[in-house]
Amino acid sequence: MLKALPIVGLAVVGSGSASAAAAYPSVIPLPTGFRPEGIVTGLGNEFFVGSLAAGAIYRGDLRTGSGEVFVPPVEGGVAVGLSHDARSNYLFVAGGPTGQASVYDANTGALVADYGLQGPPTFVNDVVVTRTAAYFTDSFRPALYRVPLGAGGDVPDQSAVEEIPLSGDFTSVGGFNANGIDAPPNGEYLIVVNSSTGLLYKVDPATGDATEIDLGGASLTAGDGILLEGRTLYVVRNQLNLIAVVQLDPEATAGEVVDEITDPQFDVPTTVAGFGNSLYAVNARFGTPDPANAEYDVVRVSK
Structure with missing residues (x-):
């Protein structure tokens, strides 16, 4: 696969x-x-x-x-999760098993930067851009990778990349672990889903300290891409062909699965984007x- x-x-x-x-x-x-x-x-x-x-x-x-096709294929390349920074109009791309992260100009398709985040075994799975940094998940390692951003979304050189261990409540098991990631507009915290355990975490972006979000016993196994809009979190559950709708409390420490979105056209959806009143899977x-x-x-x- x-x-x-x-x-x-x-x-x-x-x-x-x-x-x-x-x-x-x-x-x-x-x-x-x-x-x-x-x-x-x-x-x-x-x-x-x-x-x-x-x-x-x-x-x-x-x-x-x-x-x-906007950016052509490259031998050995992989593109998994994506995030967009409207300030710079840059596109951030997680490189899966390559351990790479790439940044493209979303206007021209030109490669702006390429970062080596981790050597094998690794699966750099998803990314979110906040006002101060881009954060990447690794499904094989309990860590996040941070690429700090300057004014207007300027990107740094390789030496600025940081690895932030996931700690606190976060636990890893066999298979894919940290997967989808998103953040509120102020970037105060990150939300990460663990595909294998079905657990959801609120993560301190500075330290990696993770607090499990209490879902009242609900599980989000097969959780893949996520989308946070206000206090509503959409979680794609790929093999189950559905999108779980989670209503979070104001502190994002607890939540409730209030709905599940399905469609006959779903065929193992992995990630989701929002536009107006619609979701695109x-x-x-x-x-x-x-x-x-x-x-x-x-x-x-x-x-």
């Missing part, structure tokens, strides 16, 4: 007749064999999707459904027998 395969013959998807389609389509096709994992919105109607196959980045339009289709020739898409559902 994690092996990076080259993408051959990626084409523009949705150009031509797509622009005449109904506004904000419910399903947006991606290139055949793209093997998507992460999704994030950018400026205006833009969205970006990363590929497990050689690290390509797709850029599309939520309103028209049109788009194209990317179908990774893990387990499909021929991923190099499989069809992939993004599904819009109501919040």
Whole structure:
């Protein structure tokens, strides 16, 4: 599932007749064999999707459904979770088993910076950008990686990268652990989900001290990408084909699963982005027998 395969013959998807389609389509096709994992919105109607196959980045339009491969595949590359900084219009990309983090100009697609976060075994899974730093999770190690940001979102050189051990209540088990990550606008704390245990944590971004968020006995196993909007947290539970809706208390120390969003079009969704009153989930289709020739898409559902 994690092996990076080259993408051959990626084409523009949705150009031509797509622009005449109904506004904000419910399903947006991606290139055949793209093997998507992460999704994030950018400026205006833009969205970006990363590929497990050689690290390509797709850029599309939520309103028209049109788009194209924006950052071409690179041998050995992997793109997993994505985050966007509106100040700089930079796109931050988690590199999975490569242990890398990349930053692209979301206007031109040019590589702005490339960081080595960790050597194997590692799986740099997801990323969130706050006002002061970009934070990356590692599903194989109990740690976060911090890339500090300057005024206007300026990125530093390699020497500024920090590893922050996850401590406190955080526990690791066999398999994938720390996965999706998000933060409130002020960056006061981070929220991280553990895919294997189903536990949710509030994390101090300076120290890595993690406090389990009390969900009243509910579990979020198979938790993947997460999206925090106010006190509402959306958690994609990939193999279960649903998005859990968690209502957090004002301190984000406790929460309640108040709803589950499902859709017949879901096929192992992994991550989610928000736009207006909608959520956009990317179908990774893990387990499909021929991923190099499989069809992939993004599904819009109501919040």
